[in-house]
Amino acid sequence: MNILDRIIIDKRREVILKKSIIPVSQLEASVLFDRKTISLSQNLKNSNSGIIAEHKRRSPSKAEINYSFTVEEVVKGYENAGACGISVLTDGKYFGGSLDDLLLARASVNIPLLRKEFIVDEYQILEAKAHGADLILLIAAVLTRDEIKSLSEFAKSLDLEVLLEVHNSAELEKSIMPSLDMIGVNNRNLKTFEVSLDFSKQLADKIPTDFVKVSESGISSIEAINELKPYGYKGFLIGENFMKTNNAGESAKEFISKL
Numbered sequence: 001m002n003i004l005d006r007i008i009i010d011k012r013r014e015v016i017l018k019k020s021i022i023p024v025s026q027l028e029a030s031v032l033f034d035r036k037t038i039s040l041s042q043n044l045k046n047s048n049s050g051i052i053a054e055h056k057r058r059s060p061s062k063a064e065i066n067y068s069f070t071v072e073e074v075v076k077g078y079e080n081a082g083a084c085g086i087s088v089l090t091d092g093k094y095f096g097g098s099l100d101d102l103l104l105a106r107a108s109v110n111i112p113l114l115r116k117e118f119i120v121d122e123y124q125i126l127e128a129k130a131h132g133a134d135l136i137l138l139i140a141a142v143l144t145r146d147e148i149k150s151l152s153e154f155a156k157s158l159d160l161e162v163l164l165e166v167h168n169s170a171e172l173e174k175s176i177m178p179s180l181d182m183i184g185v186n187n188r189n190l191k192t193f194e195v196s197l198d199f200s201k202q203l204a205d206k207i208p209t210d211f212v213k214v215s216e217s218g219i220s221s222i223e224a225i226n227e228l229k230p231y232g233y234k235g236f237l238i239g240e241n242f243m244k245t246n247n248a249g250e251s252a253k254e255f256i257s258k259l
C-alpha cells in the first residue's frame, strides 16, 4: 500500500474518533466560526511574489525538518517576509502538526491561512473554520468528483476558499467545477515522492483561466519561480526550503526580496 492510501485510512479512523468526542455544536460555538475570512486567491492575483509559505515540521518524504522555532515565530516571520498566505499542516501522525498550530497561527497573523490536511469529511472543514482557517485543501487523488463537489460546496457555504490539488490530467479533468477557487499542481507524486516542476508545466494549459493556478512542492529557487510564471502560475507553495533553514521567516524574506 502506498503512503497516501495509508494516510487516508488513518484519517478516516481519526475523523470517526474525533466526531465521537467533539460534537459539531462545539466547533460551531468557536468565536472564530463567524470570523470574516480573507481571500488568498485575491492576494495571489494582486501579488508579484505569490508565495504561500508552509509551516511543516516533518513529512513522509523527509523525516524531521525543523523544530527550533515556535509556530508563532515561523508564521510571524512569513507574514513579515511578505508571504501572500500561509499553509499550516495539521496532520499529527505524518507531519507532526495539529489544529493547535492553526489556532496559534491565527492568533499571530492577519494573512490567509490554509488548513493543509487530508480532508475526507465535512467535519474537518468545520474544524478548519473553528480554528481560524481561510481556505482548505482538497486532494483530487483521494476524492471522487461527487466528494469534491459536496466538500467544496460545503466549504464555500462557510465562506472558506478551496484549493484543489491535482497531479495529473485525469485528476484535473474529473475535478473542474465552479465551487473551486484555485487549482494547485503538486510537483510531488504523493505515492512515489518523485518531484519535478515538469508536472506543473505539463498541466498548466489544461487549467481553465477562471482558476488561480498554484504550483506546489519541490520549489527551492528563484529560477524555479521564474520558469513557472510564464505558464500562468500566480501562487507558489513552499515548505521545506524555508523550514529546513535555521530561520524560516528570514529565509522566506530573503527569497521574496529577490522576486
Ligand SMILES: O=C(O)c1ccccc1NCC(=O)[C@H](O)[C@H](O)COP(=O)(O)O
Binding pocket: 003, 004, 054, 056, 059, 060, 061, 062, 186, 188, 190, 216, 217, 218, 219, 237, 238, 239, 240, 241
Ligand atoms: O511532503 C511530503 O512528503 C508529502 C507526502 C505525502 C503527502 C503529502 C506531502 N506533502 C504535503 C505537501 O503538499 C507539501 O508539504 C507542500 O506542497 C510543500 O512542499 P515542499 O515545499 O516540497 O515542502
